[in-house]
Each structure stands twice: as structure tokens, then as C-alpha cells.
Amino acid sequence: MFSLLPVCVAGLLSIQADSITETPAAQLFVYELHREVFQSEFEPFHKVFGQVYNDPMVFKCNKERFPDLPRWLRFTQRNPYQNGFLYGTPLPQDQGRNIIEIFVINKRSYDTFRERLVINVLPAVKLFPYQAEFFIELREVEMVLPGPVQQDIRLDIQKLWGTSGLEFLNITSALDRGGRVPLPIPGYFEGFFSVFVKLGSDRPFSKCLSRLQTPEHQRECESESGAKVSGDCSTCTNPANCISWCKSVLLDVSRPVAPAAVPTVGSGVLAWGGNFTPPESPPERDFFPEYIGIVIVPLVLVLLLCVVLAYVMCCRREGVLKRNAKTPDLQLYHQRSIQSNANELRRMAGSERQTVEPPRQCLQPLLMAEQAMAGR
Structure with a gap:
């Protein structure tokens, strides 16, 4: 018994918190969301240094259990320091109860407050045959x-x-x-x-x-x-x-619109159109010019390009003998010595280093030192 009391009180408060409004169909509906009404729902910072605190607020509206608003309803708010508006014109097929969830976001503290707005769309109470936009x-x-x-x-x-x-x-x-x-x-x-x-x-x-x-x-x-x-x-x-x-x-719209003409129903049998005469075979066509332009000409161009590349790669090469004839002897000697020394170092570092004789360039300083000591 006592456990159900808080649930009933909460349900009663939630029902009392809903705002209920009515609007007839085919007429403009406008509901203004006042910022000062929701100001008291947030933290008690209403007065700072004796002045009323003006918090920026943003309204988010959607139909209950839906991501957006009903098709006839729109929402607009110019900036967080102005009120928001729900507006639209419900059609006769939109009659019924519309529950709108309104979320108010305080941009200073980022607190959120939720309210429900119940819009009852009633049947049209008056016809307006003469309208002007x-x-x-x-x-x-x-x-x-x-x-x-x-x-x-x-x-x-x-x-x-x-x-x-x-x-x-x-x-x-x-x-x-x-x-x-x-x-x-x-x-x-x-x-x-x-x-x-x-x-x-x-x-x-x-x-x-x-x-x-x-x-x-x-x-x-x-x-x-x-x-x-x-x-x-x-x-x-x-x-x-x-x-x-x-x-x-x-x-x-005071004058009734004439209904569209109903199409006449025929007998369902097509009229006789005579015997069918199939079209004649198309004339023969010579594809040899297209074959020359599409296959032969590109193939000839590719062959000429291959011949030019082969001539450049094979016939225009300088050659080793001609290169050595133009190179000074001293430069050739340095090149050969570098190659021979490199080959000798490779042999010494390889598996044959035990059988390879020590390089003469390394023994020359030792022989000169022994000869100097023997002369003393």
C-alpha cells in the first residue's frame, strides 16, 4: 500500500506538468515557448549581484517516441536569447491527440529540463471559401x-x-x-x-x-x-x-472543382490494322575502312615506336672501348686499383682467408722497418 503511494504521486505530478492546448483543423496554430517560464526550472542562480540572470536556452521538440515533429507542425527559434515557436496548420486528417516532448537546454550550465505539450486537433469549426496569400x-x-x-x-x-x-x-x-x-x-x-x-x-x-x-x-x-x-x-x-x-x-475555393472526365471503357478488342509487313533487311555495310582506322593504323604506330626505341637502346650506345679511349690513363689506373683492392678484400673476408696471402700493401711498411733495423 505504502509502496504504491510514491508511484501514484509521481504519476499525478507528471499529469499536472503536461500543458494541454487545442486547435481546430485548417487554421494556424502557434505556441510560444517563453524562456522566462523555464528559467525557474534550473539551478537557483536567478539573481547574481542583484540582477536577474539571463541564461541562453535552446529548445528541442519532437513527437513522443518519434525523432521528429508531426508533418504539419514546425519549430523555429532565432537564437538562444529569444523565445521559440511551434507553428503549423493541421489538416482534417491530422485530427486527434499529439503529444510533443519539449527539451530545454541551459547553455550556461548545460542542464536539461523536459516538458510535455498535448495538442488536441479538433474538427474544423468554420469554412473559409475565400482565401488570399x-x-x-x-x-x-x-x-x-x-x-x-x-x-x-x-x-x-x-x-x-x-x-x-x-x-x-x-x-x-x-x-x-x-x-x-x-x-x-x-x-x-x-x-x-x-x-x-x-x-x-x-x-x-x-x-x-x-x-x-x-x-x-x-x-x-x-x-x-x-x-x-x-x-x-x-x-x-x-x-x-x-x-x-x-x-x-x-x-x-467556394466554387466546386469539376471532377475529371471518366475515361470511356472500350470493348477490349483491338481494331484490325491489316497484315503485318516486316521491315526489309538493312543494306550491307563495308567495315574495311573502320578496320584500318581502328586496328591497322595503331599497330603501325606501335611498330614504328618499337623500332625507334630499339635504335636508341642498341645502336646509339657508346661502348666500353670507346669510353676507355676517351678516359685519361691515370683515371683508368685508379679505377682498376680500386676494383682489384675490392676483390682482394672480398677474398680475405670470405671462406678462403686462411689460404690467401697477406696483401703486399700491408707488408711493405714492415719490410722497410726490418731493413732499417738490420742496417744499424
Whole structure:
């Protein structure tokens, strides 16, 4: 009884520690990971010399018992001194319970804290037959995910759309849409100052927005190369939230798409095509020129090369007699003496050293010494 009490308490604490949130399908989900919330989970170094300690933190997120996140969910964090964001748009087939493991790493002490986030994806509560995707050139995805920034963008587009019933459906970085990696210039954001935001509503497009679907607008954007065109009626209170008029598109899903034509089923019997006439035999071909070029010519070249090498190696040699005739006699005498002395030393060092007479060069000094002593 008492042994089960700690297990029950631990299970209760683990359940209470989970964060639970809900989101409807087909709408944008954003969950911000605040660094100050996890600051208290590490060692009690909150205040150093009277100041709050600001630890750099890195978030690692994955689905429970899986190495990565669900396919509809993404995570981003600009640097260890800023908050992280989990964001994405679940599809209707993604309904259900998603358990996300969040690992917080303190880069100062390298302590680790683990938390679980439970995301319940509910059925779609509202349909958005009219959708529009806008290209914001001076924003990156980390700067658009906070709630106040989304509210500012929504207010600007409400004036353009003429309705207040707008909801964010998706936010995508330009890098995820095939954009190029920016140059390492100070002040440039990742994604090269660009992000795509998609909003939806149940109200039709305004007269200004409907201009995006006209052929005149497409031709004007191509001629102006992305500059401000005459039909741009968008306004923005913050210059960083201004949309690019030529790169914005409208998606009208209110009209049902006509199904593809069903192929007609035939009788299964091939039509009569007449008698089969096999092709005639190919004409004869003379391979002798190819044989000369591929076999004979290389063989002749190899034989000529062998003849030249044989002449150089055999006929152009100097010879021993001619070499000795050009060498001075004194040099030849030194060479022969060196060879004879070397041969004599080899005989003395070999098995015949007992029978070989001592060299005269070694006995000459002794004979001279004996003659000098006898003369005295």
C-alpha cells in the first residue's frame, strides 16, 4: 500500500506538468515557448549581484517516441536569447491527440529540463471559401508569429478586404517555398526578408483584391518587374508589414472543382490494322575502312615506336672501348686499383682467408722497418 503511494504521486505530478492546448483543423496554430517560464526550472542562480540572470536556452521538440515533429507542425527559434515557436496548420486528417516532448537546454550550465505539450486537433469549426496569400518582403517567420504582429497584419488586410472576419490559415517562410539562402550581411533576416501569410474569410473578395485575378494585373507586374503597380490599393501602418502586391494571389475555393472526365471503357478488342509487313533487311555495310582506322593504323604506330626505341637502346650506345679511349690513363689506373683492392678484400673476408696471402700493401711498411733495423 505504502509502496504504491510514491508511484501514484509521481504519476499525478507528471499529469499536472503536461500543458494541454487545442486547435481546430485548417487554421494556424502557434505556441510560444517563453524562456522566462523555464528559467525557474534550473539551478537557483536567478539573481547574481542583484540582477536577474539571463541564461541562453535552446529548445528541442519532437513527437513522443518519434525523432521528429508531426508533418504539419514546425519549430523555429532565432537564437538562444529569444523565445521559440511551434507553428503549423493541421489538416482534417491530422485530427486527434499529439503529444510533443519539449527539451530545454541551459547553455550556461548545460542542464536539461523536459516538458510535455498535448495538442488536441479538433474538427474544423468554420469554412473559409475565400482565401488570399500575401507576400511580406520585410518580415521573417520568427517576427510574424507573435500575436501582436499578427494582429497588426490582420488590421491592415481588413481594410483591404473590407471585412473583420479574417483568420490566419498558414504562415510559411520563403526558404520553405524554394527561396534562396540570404547572403551573410548584417541586419538581413533568414529567408531574405520574406514570408508568406495566408488568410481566409467567408466574405467575398473586395473590388481591390479582385484586381489580382485580372490579366492586366499580371502583365503590369511582369513589365514593372515587381515594382509598385497602379492597382496597388494596400495600406500598412507599419512599413515592415507592407505586402508585395505582385506576389500576392487569391484562392477561391467556394466554387466546386469539376471532377475529371471518366475515361470511356472500350470493348477490349483491338481494331484490325491489316497484315503485318516486316521491315526489309538493312543494306550491307563495308567495315574495311573502320578496320584500318581502328586496328591497322595503331599497330603501325606501335611498330614504328618499337623500332625507334630499339635504335636508341642498341645502336646509339657508346661502348666500353670507346669510353676507355676517351678516359685519361691515370683515371683508368685508379679505377682498376680500386676494383682489384675490392676483390682482394672480398677474398680475405670470405671462406678462403686462411689460404690467401697477406696483401703486399700491408707488408711493405714492415719490410722497410726490418731493413732499417738490420742496417744499424
